[in-house]
Amino acid sequence: MLKNMLKATVLATTMALAAGTFYTPAFAETVYNRGSAAEAETVDPHKTSTVYEADIIRDLFQGLVMHDQKTNLIPGAAESWTVSDDGTVYTFKLRKDGLWSDGSPVTADDFVYSFRRLEDPATAAEYASMLYPVKGAEDVNTKKGKPEDMGVKAIDANTLEVTLKAPTPYFLEMLTHQAAYPVNKASIDKLGADWIKAGNLVSNGAYTLAEWIPNDHMKLVKNPKFWDAATVKMDVVNYIPTEDRSSAMKRFEAGELDSYGDLPTEQLADLKTKFGDQVRVGPYLGTYYYAIKTDKAPWDNVELRNAISMAIDRDFLAEKVWQNSMLPGYSMVPPGIAGYTPAMAKYAD
Known part of the structure; x- marks a missing residue:
């Protein structure tokens, strides 16, 4: 199964402005506290x-x-x-x-x-x-x-x-x-x-x-x-490791983090409701897939592997399980690569 990824990020409104039209006195130091997973x-x-x-x-x-x-x-x-x-x-x-x-x-x-x-x-x-x-x-x-x-x-x-x-x-x-x-x-x-x-x-x-x-x-x-x-707009960038995603959300609410890019998928809908347009979902260059050892039966049978691939409902997984944070993948190459051409398996529909 292949899944091309989207990235969900929560971004403080003030930081979004700071990167564009946010006004601050010339003597003030602009600091970006970036949460890392x-x-x-x-x-x-x-x-x-x-x-x-x-x-x-x-x-x-x-x-x-x-x-x-x-x-x-x-x-x-x-x-x-x-x-x-x-x-x-x-x-x-x-x-x-x-x-x-x-x-x-x-x-x-x-x-x-x-x-x-x-x-x-x-x-x-x-x-x-x-x-x-x-x-x-x-x-x-x-x-x-x-x-x-x-x-x-x-x-x-x-x-x-x-x-x-x-x-x-x-x-x-x-x-x-x-x-x-x-x-x-x-x-x-x-x-x-x-x-x-x-x-x-x-x-x-x-x-x-x-x-x-x-x-x-x-x-x-x-x-x-x-x-x-x-x-270069930011004078200081602090990378702050916060592996626990719930803790990261609390730190974001408290103003300790200006952004965090590893939102819990199961909470994505609630987070969108709570934070509104501060939650951004965008393409992420990567592909998730199952790797199968093919040196032993029955996995050495390409027809069996194709059948398993055909049986996986990628659209259901992407929409329901992953809360639209993934795109159905039918190729190892995700969108975003130069010269990318969408590859769809014959059974994709």
Whole structure:
């Protein structure tokens, strides 16, 4: 069974205004207290494994390309790029005003180092496969090749060349993943595992890590060195882990949280009644599915598996059980992916 997800979020009205037309005196500090459903274990882009960590890492770091609010690809650390006629060589021009939070420039060598680090087996990156389209990347990760043989090259300080093993039309989309973000080599060489601690972390995104108290909060402050700092609206973002959803709702009502994105599905109707338009339901890029081991009978029979799939009423589950917080899924690829075409099984109707 496949279910494409929607995300239900409760958002304080004042915060919605703060992101748009909310007026506040110039000297006041704008603070966003963002509830998170789990504690982050790391903010290392190459060692992360959860959505909750990814949310934080996107505030701290910026990759070559990124998505706008409508999931269109837009420039990030790279201001432009070109693709060879055969679709295998990508040349990225980095921003000359791109800086790390310590004031040093973000260079093509930073991306070469970072891409190699991601594939290094010693890093044990769960998302190393995000760069497998790059020539030699999978070989490095599986101990069959050398990092220097990967298809990543710094032509000069502001020009990065990436060579793929075959044309991959969705490669730029893969680069929006946090696994493809750059990390600061000098900081890692100097501090080792402590480079991710508050006060130590050198990042190239909109925020820097000012404070991290486990199971309490993570405080991010606006990065004045960020090339696009003028458009960053919030001075401070506090990520507050609140795993118990009932507790999160109480903290939201008390004004301790400005938003929380993991609402209890069984309470969604009541929450909409209680909070009105402060409850927002929107698409979430992900798919839930059943994974079946097919090496033993009867599950090695594809006709049986198809029959089970046909017997599952996805519409009923999405509407009644999941309170319209899911979309019926008939494909591994959910809406929101570039070039997405709705895939409907013949028995969907």
